[in-house]
Every structure is written in C-alpha cells, then in structure tokens.
Amino acid sequence: FSADDVTVLFVLGGPGAGKGTQCERLVARYGFSHLSAGDLLRAEQNRPNSEFGDMIRQYIRDGLIVPMEVTIALLESAMREILEKSSSTKGKFLIDGFPRKLDQAVKFEEAVVPAKFVLFFDCPEAEMERRLLNRGKTSGREDDNAESIRKRFRTFVDTSMPVVDYFETQGRVVRVDATPEPDQVFVATQAELAKRLG
Ligand code: UP5
Ligand code: MG
DSSP states (O other), X not given: XXXXXXXXXXXXXXXXXXXXXXXXXXXXXXXXXXXXXXXXXHHHHHSTTOTTHHHHHHHHHTTOOOOHHHHHHHHHHHHHHHHHHTTOSOEEEEEETOOOSHHHHHHHHHHTOOOSEEEXXXXXXXXXXXXHHHHHTTSOOTTOSHHHHHHHHHHIIIIIHHXXXXXXXXXXXXXXXXXXOHHHHHXXXXXXXXXXXX
16 A cells, blocks of 8 residues: 555554544545444354454453464455545545554554554553443453453553553654543544644
8 A cells, every 4th residue: 555545544442442432423414434343353253164263262252362474464455445435545544453563563554554653542451341241241352351461461561552662762652642532522523633634
C-alpha cells in the first residue's frame, strides 16, 4: 500500500479501555474502516478448517500475543478486500488492538504501510477490570474471566506499553483519557483528531 493513498491510525489501549467502542463512533463520524485485530483473530479461530484455530484460541485465553505472521496477514487481506470493494486505491483505516509488540509495529510499517499516528486510550486498570468483568456476564468472550483478564493486563504492561512508548519517543502518540463515559471520551477524541487530521 502507498502511504499517499492509505491512511492508517493504530488504536491502542489496555484491555477494556474502550477501543472498539470509540472506533465504532469514529467510523460513523469520519468514514474510517474499522479493523479490530482481535475480531479478525476470533473470526479466523472460528473459520472451519482454519489451520490456526486451536492456536489462536489458546493464545487468546492465556492473554498472549498470537505470532505476528498470522495477524498481519489477516489485517492485510482485510484492507485489500475493503479497497477492492470500494474500487479505489484510497482508504482510511483504524487498526484497533494492533501492534501489541514492538517487532509487530516495525514489521507492519515496513511491509504494509506506515501509520499516521497512534490513538492511545488511557484508562486505569481498575476501571478496565470493572468493564471487562461486567461485559463478561454476557459477551461469551473466552477471555472475559478474572484469570484471563489478569493475564491480559500483564501482557499489556510488559509487552504492549513499550509499543506506545516507542511511538511516543517519535512524537506520534495522541493520548486520550478513556476513563469518563463514552460520549465524553468521544468528544475528547474528536478534539484531538481535529488537531491532527485537520
Ligand atoms: N465501555 C467502553 N467504553 C466505556 C466507557 N467509556 N465507560 C464505561 N464503559 C465503557 O469496551 C469494553 C467494555 O467496556 C464494553 O462492555 C463497553 O461497553 C464498555 P470495548 O470498547 O470493547 O473495549 P476494548 O478496548 O475494545 O476492549 P477489548 O476487550 O476488545 O480489548 P483487548 O485489547 O483485550 O481485546 P482484543 O480483541 O483487541 O484482543 C484480544 C486478544 O487477541 C489479545 O489478548 C491477544 O491474545 C489477541 N490479539 C493478538 O494476539 N494480536 C493482536 O494484534 C490483537 C489481539
Ligand atoms: Mg476491542
């Protein structure tokens, strides 16, 4: 993909920070296409005859990061499909929940396309835990239980926050406080994007 044609924002934040919730609103407001890496992995996990299904299920339940070859291939083919459907070479993508590890960030920007910046939803762990346990009552997500949540938090702190720090050193992070209610977070997000996207 050419960076002249394709705009990518990485949307990062801890488990339950509200990435998906805010992306949905951004799609409606700005016409982005929303690609959640986690959603793509869950869809691949459930695809009949997927050679990766069992592996993905295990990684997600343990809050571990699936090898990037799988995730990048899913993201790239989803991007290609969206562009083909729109019969255009131009597109704007929110890549939600990826990259979660430094080597994934470097590889994606090298092999696919550089991101314009990172939208980082910052939320205290206690609030994220409250949201996930609450969602777990109805979500059916195999990782919305106390034990998986604890593992997801550990991976986030140890492995994924360094990605945010890396982009921060390059002045490429737009940080939004994701603690308030969704409407308020969205107002703050729009204000930040207005500065960056014009
Ligand atoms: N909610 C949202 N915003 C709220 C607000 N402001 N106030 C109060 N409540 C709010 O929201 C979570 C819940 O909180 C919902 O009930 C919502 O209504 C409420 P959501 O918008 O879904 O938050 P999100 O940040 O998207 O949380 P999610 O659980 O999706 O985050 P994760 O990052 O944990 O999940 P993801 O799907 O990205 O990844 C899952 C797993 O896949 C990973 O743990 C990993 O094992 C694997 N994975 C990879 O290996 N590689 C990847 O690249 C990506 C994922
Ligand atoms: Mg999500």
